[in-house]
Amino acid sequence: MNINFDAFDVETIKNGYFFDSQTNQYICSVCGATFEKGEIYPNDNRFFEASRAVCIHMEKEHGDVFDCLLESGSKYMTLTDNQKDLIRMIHDGMADKDIASKMGISPSTVRHQKFMFREKSKQAKMYLAIYELSNEKRELNKDEILSVHNGAKMVDDRYITTQEESEKILRAAFVSFSPLKLKAFSPKEKKKIVVLRKIAEQFEIGKQYTEKEVNSILKEIFEDYVTLRRYLIEYGFMERTKNCSQYWIKQG
Numbered sequence: 001m002n003i004n005f006d007a008f009d010v011e012t013i014k015n016g017y018f019f020d021s022q023t024n025q026y027i028c029s030v031c032g033a034t035f036e037k038g039e040i041y042p043n044d045n046r047f048f049e050a051s052r053a054v055c056i057h058m059e060k061e062h063g064d065v066f067d068c069l070l071e072s073g074s075k076y077m078t079l080t081d082n083q084k085d086l087i088r089m090i091h092d093g094m095a096d097k098d099i100a101s102k103m104g105i106s107p108s109t110v111r112h113q114k115f116m117f118r119e120k121s122k123q124a125k126m127y128l129a130i131y132e133l134s135n136e137k138r139e140l141n142k143d144e145i146l147s148v149h150n151g152a153k154m155v156d157d158r159y160i161t162t163q164e165e166s167e168k169i170l171r172a173a174f175v176s177f178s179p180l181k182l183k184a185f186s187p188k189e190k191k192k193i194v195v196l197r198k199i200a201e202q203f204e205i206g207k208q209y210t211e212k213e214v215n216s217i218l219k220e221i222f223e224d225y226v227t228l229r230r231y232l233i234e235y236g237f238m239e240r241t242k243n244c245s246q247y248w249i250k251q252g
Contacts, residue, residue, distance in 0.1 A: 016065035017054045020206065026054040027206040030062045032248045034206040066091055075148075075155055086113055146197075158189040169194045182222040185231075193235060199228060200237040203249045211240075214247045 012018050017028050019037075026035040033054075035041060041053035048056060062068050070077070070084055079087065082103070089099045096114075100107045144163045148155055161169075169191050175181040180202060186192055202217055203209065209217075218225035232238040240247045 013069070014065060016058045016062065016068060023204070023206065025206060026050050028054060028057060028062075030058075030068055032206050032208060033057055033061075083113070086110070087117065090114065090117075158193055161190055161194060165190075166194050166197075170198055174198070180221050182228075185222065185224065185227060192231065196228075196231055196235055196237050200232060200249055203238070205249055208246045208248045211244055211247065214238075 008018055013029075016030060017026055019026050023034070024037045026037065027033070035050035035054045035057070037050050039050055040047045041050065042048075043053065043056050058065065067088075070079075070088065086099065086103065089102065094102075096107045096110045099110045103110075146159075146161050146163065146166055148159045170177075173183055173186065173191065173195050175183050180199070182195065182199075185195065199218070199221060202221070203214075214229055215225050218228045222228055229238075233240060236250060238247055238249055
């Protein structure tokens with residue numbers, strides 16, 4: 001799932017879609033499908049406005065958002081497989097004794113885990129409140145650490161980059177920013193991530209591209225467009241279908 005966890009509140013994440021005020025579109029967080037506000041969309045011989053059409057899309061194409069979140073593969077999904085099984089059965093409304101029987105544990109163990117889920121939820125709410133309050137009056141400065149994009153894999157020190165560091169790397173890496181022209185693609189991991197983030201901005205969020213269209217955009221940036229395309233995928237800035245017929249930028 002391509003949800004930008006930095007930008008959205010819990011309710012938006014639970015919806016499985018969001019509204020992008022810049023493009024005036026409702027965007028599916030799972031597949032990137034877009035529904036423009038003001039347009040009418042057909043479904044089963046009926047017609048729906050965009051806000052309702054995206055909900056119908058979620059239900060028909062992706063089912064329960066709960067399952068989408070649970071199996072999203074997000075770096076923020078830290079539940080173990082056993083915990084996922086347990087919370088899925090809780091979500092399905094199973095009784096403690098039935099969960100215990102299916103998992104081969106005691107009902108008291110199930111109750112204990114449910115208690116721990118609830119306590120972690122309280123902990124998360126407290127942390128979120130404190131974190132948001134700490135940022136409300138603070139302006140972005142050059143020491144600000146850039147957010148990690150949602151598709152990032154194996155998050156480590158490579159992603160600890162300040163606004164000032166990023167600007168310095170970009171000035172050294174690009175010949176020009178308009179149009180975007182890359183001088184050289186650095187082998188250093190931190191620089192590579194900063195450069196790829198900038199290149200990813202050249203693609204529209206929510207839009208699907210053919211491989212030919214992706215290549216065309218990247219060719220204008222750097223002659224070795226194949227390498228750029230490969231690393232955009234490898235570092236989780238971009239996703240594609242299994243047959244490589246469609247490409248799209250991950251949210252965040």
